[in-house]
Amino acid sequence: MITLNKYASDSLQSIKNSNFLSEEDFNAIQTMQEELQDTYEKRQIWRTETEMMVSVLNNVKFPTKASKYWQAVKEQAVFFENLATLSFEYQRNILQVKRILKKLETTEDELDREELEIDLKEAEFKKKNMEIAAKDRMRELKLWSKIKDELNDGSFDDKDVNNHQLISYGQRFINEALLAGNNGSPSENRNIQGLVQTTLKACQEKGVMDKVLEGLPEEHLKILERSNVLKSLDNS
Numbered sequence: 001m002i003t004l005n006k007y008a009s010d011s012l013q014s015i016k017n018s019n020f021l022s023e024e025d026f027n028a029i030q031t032m033q034e035e036l037q038d039t040y041e042k043r044q045i046w047r048t049e050t051e052m053m054v055s056v057l058n059n060v061k062f063p064t065k066a067s068k069y070w071q072a073v074k075e076q077a078v079f080f081e082n083l084a085t086l087s088f089e090y091q092r093n094i095l096q097v098k099r100i101l102k103k104l105e106t107t108e109d110e111l112d113r114e115e116l117e118i119d120l121k122e123a124e125f126k127k128k129n130m131e132i133a134a135k136d137r138m139r140e141l142k143l144w145s146k147i148k149d150e151l152n153d154g155s156f157d158d159k160d161v162n163n164h165q166l167i168s169y170g171q172r173f174i175n176e177a178l179l180a181g182n183n184g185s186p187s188e189n190r191n192i193q194g195l196v197q198t199t200l201k202a203c204q205e206k207g208v209m210d211k212v213l214e215g216l217p218e219e220h221l222k223i224l225e226r227s228n229v230l231k232s233l234d235n236s
Contacts, residue, residue, distance in 0.1 A: 007128070008037035014121060045136040046079075049143050057147075060179065063171040064215060066156035066164030069148055073161075076144035083137045090130045097123045169195075170203045170212035178220050 012033060057068045100120045107113050157163040173195045180192060203209045
C-alpha cells in the first residue's frame with residue numbers, strides 16, 4: 001500500500017516494475033528519490049492565502065469588503081461542493097478495492113491475477129492522492145472561512161448578496177474602464193462604457209452614488225472630474 005512517507009519509493013517501485021524506462025532514465029530518477037519525496041510532500045495543490053487575497057480578491061474586480069466577502073462565499077461553496085464530489089469518488093474507489101480483493105480470492109488464472117494486482121495498486125495510488133487532495137481542499141476551506149471572518153466587520157449586509165452589488169459594481173466598472181483607457185478593441189471599450197453608464201445611472205437612481213465615489217482611489221476621482229461621465233448622468 002502506498003503511504004505518504006514512502007510515496008516516492010513506492011512510486012519508483014511501480015515504475016521499475018513496469019519496465020518502460022531505459023536503465024539510464026530509471027537510474028536518473030532513482031537518484032532523485034529523496035528530492036521527489038520532498039517535492040511531493042510540499043507541492044502546492046490548491047491556492048495559497050496570498051493567491052486568494054491578491055489574485056482572486058483583487059482590488060479592481062472586488063473593490064469593497066462586501067464584494068470580497070461575497071466572492072469568498074462563492075469560492076468556499078465551490079470547494080465544499082468539490083470536496084463532497086470527491087467523497088463519492090473516494091467511496092467508489094474503496095468499493096473497487098473490495099471487488100478486486102474479492103476477485104483475487106477466487107481467480108486462478110495467472111495473467112488475470114497479475115492484472116488484478118496492478119488494478120489494486122492503481123486503486124491504492126488513487127486513494128492516497130484523493131486523501132491528499134481532500135486534506136488540501138480542507139486547508140483552503142479553512143482559509144476562506146478565515147478570510148470571510150476578517151472581512152465581515154458589520155459594515156455590509158452578509159445575508160443578501162444583492163444589497164452590496166450596485167456600489168461594488170459601480171466602483172469595479174469605473175476602475176476597469178479607467179485602467180483600460182482606450183487600449184481595448186472598439187467592442188470591448190463600448191461594453192465597459194455601457195456597464196459604467198448603466199450601473200452609475202442605477203446608483204444615482206438608488207441614491208448610492210456618494211458611496212460609490214467615496215470608495216474610489218483619489219486618482220480615479222480626479223479623472224472622473226475631468227471627464228463627462230458624471231455630467232452625462234446628470235443630464236440624462
